[in-house]
Amino acid sequence: MDDAAAAFREAITHGRNDVNFTEYLKSLGGVLGHLGRYNEAQAALEQALEQALDESRAEGNGSSNVVSARHSLAEHFLLVLRPMEAIAVTAPSIGIGAKLEGILRYVRAFAFDALGDSAKARSEAVAALELASSDDQRERMRTQLARILQRHD
Numbered sequence: 001m002d003d004a005a006a007a008f009r010e011a012i013t014h015g016r017n018d019v020n021f022t023e024y025l026k027s028l029g030g031v032l033g034h035l036g037r038y039n040e041a042q043a044a045l046e047q048a049l050e051q052a053l054d055e056s057r058a059e060g061n062g063s064s065n066v067v068s069a070r071h072s073l074a075e076h077f078l079l080v081l082r083p084m085e086a087i088a089v090t091a092p093s094i095g096i097g098a099k100l101e102g103i104l105r106y107v108r109a110f111a112f113d114a115l116g117d118s119a120k121a122r123s124e125a126v127a128a129l130e131l132a133s134s135d136d137q138r139e140r141m142r143t144q145l146a147r148i149l150q151r152h153d
Helices: 002-014 021-034 038-055 064-079 083-093 101-114 118-131 135-144
Strands: none
Touching: 021 038, 021 064, 038 064, 064 083, 064 101, 083 101, 101 118, 101 135, 118 135
16 A cells, blocks of 8 residues: 555655646545545545536536545545545535535445435435435445434434
8 A cells, every 4th residue: 555655655746737737646645544544635635626626617616537536535524534524625516506415425425324314425425325326336335324324314
């Protein structure tokens, strides 16, 4: 994993103008998070979100790149047990017709669940399934959200 982090850092150093720059930052953040280097991971993921917003000015928060960056940062916040921040970082792209909104609803379901708000967790889980971008994604989500969906609070 340290080798992967080094490779992504190298790509970032030399690839600021690369079309995949935001992806490099998200990947670096993911690798650093798995290495337990949470502050560095968060910094990379926040930079990825800023880059995505800069690149997607016309589409703004509805851009697939922005939604994907918000999703990555929200997943990180769940990893470090900060569900309120996961909810907050996803909020600007919720309810605006973003093509990939389903992945944000998915992570929000787990965030609300972590906060003990079963009703909101279930509501977000149902929305995630409705907004899934494919049948395959919907089935993967359904499996992972099963515990939340089965509750009847």
